[in-house]
Amino acid sequence: MIFKEELWFSPARENRRLHIYLPDEYDHSDERYPVMYMFDGHNLYFDADATYGTSWGFKEFLDTWEKRMIVVGVECSHHGNDRLSEYCPYDFSSNWAGNVRGTGEDTMRWMIDVVKPHVDGNLRTWPHREATGIGGASMGGLMALYAVGAHNDVYSKGACVSSSIGFCSPQMRHLLETAPISPDTKAFLSWGENEAGNARGRAIMRSVNKAADKRLVARGAKSYMYCQPSGRHCEADWRRQVPMFMNWLWRDVI
Secondary structure, eight states: EEEEEEEEEETTEEEEEEEEEEEETTOOOOOOBOEEEEEEEGGOOOTTTTTOOOOOOOOHHHHHSOOOOOOEEEOOOSSSSSHHHHHSSEEEEEEETTTEOHHHHHHHHOOOOHHHHHHHHOOOOOSSSGGGEEEETTTHHHHHHHHHTTTTTOOOOEESSSOOOGGHHHHHHHHHHSOOOOTTTTEEEETTOOSSSSHHHHHHHHHHHHHHHHHHHTTTOOOEEEEEEOSSSSSSHHHHTTHHHHHHHHHSSS
């Protein structure tokens, strides 16, 4: 069962839509559920909602998965380059995006101070960190990794898929070296074999993920790295990773 609702997103002074999956038996039980928060929520469930016409197929996966849980997809901005700013915790510059002012921490504070209390207050969740995960791809993957580091007291698990770490790799390395990270933290780090356009870009994707893995493991956390064979930077290929990262984060199964 999926429903949509809107919450006021004060950093941008506009409403943002939540795409929320509930197990089919939700209305017929008193059970509580763990929660996975996902960036770019419009891309999760239905092709008709997805930006490029292909979803992650999350509903089909969850409907047949043995573990019952709630998944909250948070829709991004669709105005110009606003998504880049809202999904990056640090300022950065690139040839194709220009100078970007990162407001990702404002986005995270809204998710922690507004979205999560709203979800926990209105749905039957397990609100503690051990039952709370976060995930996304590209800039959303970067934000998931940032959340696991900067807000480890809230999120114990992160699906960091094709993460755009290269935009701010020095800051992310410093964060993962210095932030308080609990040993029960789990992060799934992936990239596609055919991502980033050229050999240099692919080398950067490998390097920044390996650097994140090294620092997480050094802090006692669990990290799983995956290079998707022939993987591209697109929803169609990220869809294939959903069973992999969900099973590993929540069930220790690959």
